[in-house]
Amino acid sequence: MEPFYDDVTGTVSYVLADTASGQVAVIDPVLDFEPKSGTLTSASSDRIIDYVRAQGWQVQWILETHAHADHLSGAQHIRHHLGGQIAIGTHIRTVQQMFRSIFHFERGFLPDGSQFDRLLADGERFQVGGLTVTALHVPGHTPADMAYQVEDAVFVGDTLFLPDVGTARADFPGGNAAQLYHSIQRLLALPPATRLFICHDYPPQGRAPAWACTVADQKARSIHVRDGVTEADFVAMRTARDATLAMPTLILPSVQVNLRAGKLPPAAEDGRTYMQVPINAFALHQPAPDGVWQPARAD
Numbered sequence: 001m002e003p004f005y006d007d008v009t010g011t012v013s014y015v016l017a018d019t020a021s022g023q024v025a026v027i028d029p030v031l032d033f034e035p036k037s038g039t040l041t042s043a044s045s046d047r048i049i050d051y052v053r054a055q056g057w058q059v060q061w062i063l064e065t066h067a068h069a070d071h072l073s074g075a076q077h078i079r080h081h082l083g084g085q086i087a088i089g090t091h092i093r094t095v096q097q098m099f100r101s102i103f104h105f106e107r108g109f110l111p112d113g114s115q116f117d118r119l120l121a122d123g124e125r126f127q128v129g130g131l132t133v134t135a136l137h138v139p140g141h142t143p144a145d146m147a148y149q150v151e152d153a154v155f156v157g158d159t160l161f162l163p164d165v166g167t168a169r170a171d172f173p174g175g176n177a178a179q180l181y182h183s184i185q186r187l188l189a190l191p192p193a194t195r196l197f198i199c200h201d202y203p204p205q206g207r208a209p210a211w212a213c214t215v216a217d218q219k220a221r222s223i224h225v226r227d228g229v230t231e232a233d234f235v236a237m238r239t240a241r242d243a244t245l246a247m248p249t250l251i252l253p254s255v256q257v258n259l260r261a262g263k264l265p266p267a268a269e270d271g272r273t274y275m276q277v278p279i280n281a282f283a284l285h286q287p288a289p290d291g292v293w294q295p296a297r298a299d
Helices: 043-055 075-082 092-102 177-188 215-221 231-242 251-258
Strands: 002-006 011-018 023-027 030-034 039-041 058-063 085-089 118-120 125-128 131-137 146-150 153-157 195-198 212-214
Touching: 002 043, 011 043, 011 125, 011 131, 011 195, 023 043, 023 075, 023 125, 030 043, 030 251, 043 075, 058 075, 058 125, 075 085, 131 177, 177 215, 177 231, 195 215, 212 215
Parallel strands: 023 058, 058 085, 085 118, 153 195
Antiparallel strands: 002 011, 011 023, 030 039, 125 131, 131 146, 146 153, 195 212
16 A cells, blocks of 8 residues: 655545555545646646556556545546546435536536446445455545445545544535544444544644554544544534634535546537636635634645
């Protein structure tokens, strides 16, 4: 397993490899987008492509843990260069339905998940070479969040962050703090030594970016869900904190691309591709009590 950290969005992508067969899964790849100029580039995904090619491996799967709101998916770029099937949880259809009208998607866009090669159900198993991967539905951050378990390792997406950062926000459309708590408890019911690989890190000052911990670490030290934190405690904390968070910087372009499995919207008559900015579609949170906006991030 090889991590790739994008310091612009705080995203961690992974290459999960069965070295015996040379088959790999790429998890949550990033496509770079500069919002001030609308410039789209591929350096983050190219790092993954170069790495896989250098090993002589073949991409079997490109796995999305959910439709991210803070970065554009590099799934199509990876597939164009390395092949592979793009997969996400079956509940992506719910998210597509919610956002279809907000962004006034073209008539040909169907909220049926057909933009992806494979929709994965809770508990479904599939192979990466000789490795068996189990898809786990862990809603709460969004209705469609999935985690992917391989032996003693779980790629948890945005459901959990490192213990000193906490948990994902639950105020996006379809998000639910109580549901998130139960999804987290499902993960924390795994054996204490189970390794958890996160999708984002926002390291506190003085700590370098990191992306792995154990179930035992979370239960002992998580600032949001350590042992003793009740559902009521968590929901109250999560609701109050979410009320202080601004929308992620890249939510508007990210959702429009990620609900299409990483494809850009159809080009206009002039041949250019355009992103929509739906005015007043998302209610901005009020400032925190001290008047200071929180960083636009996913936790």
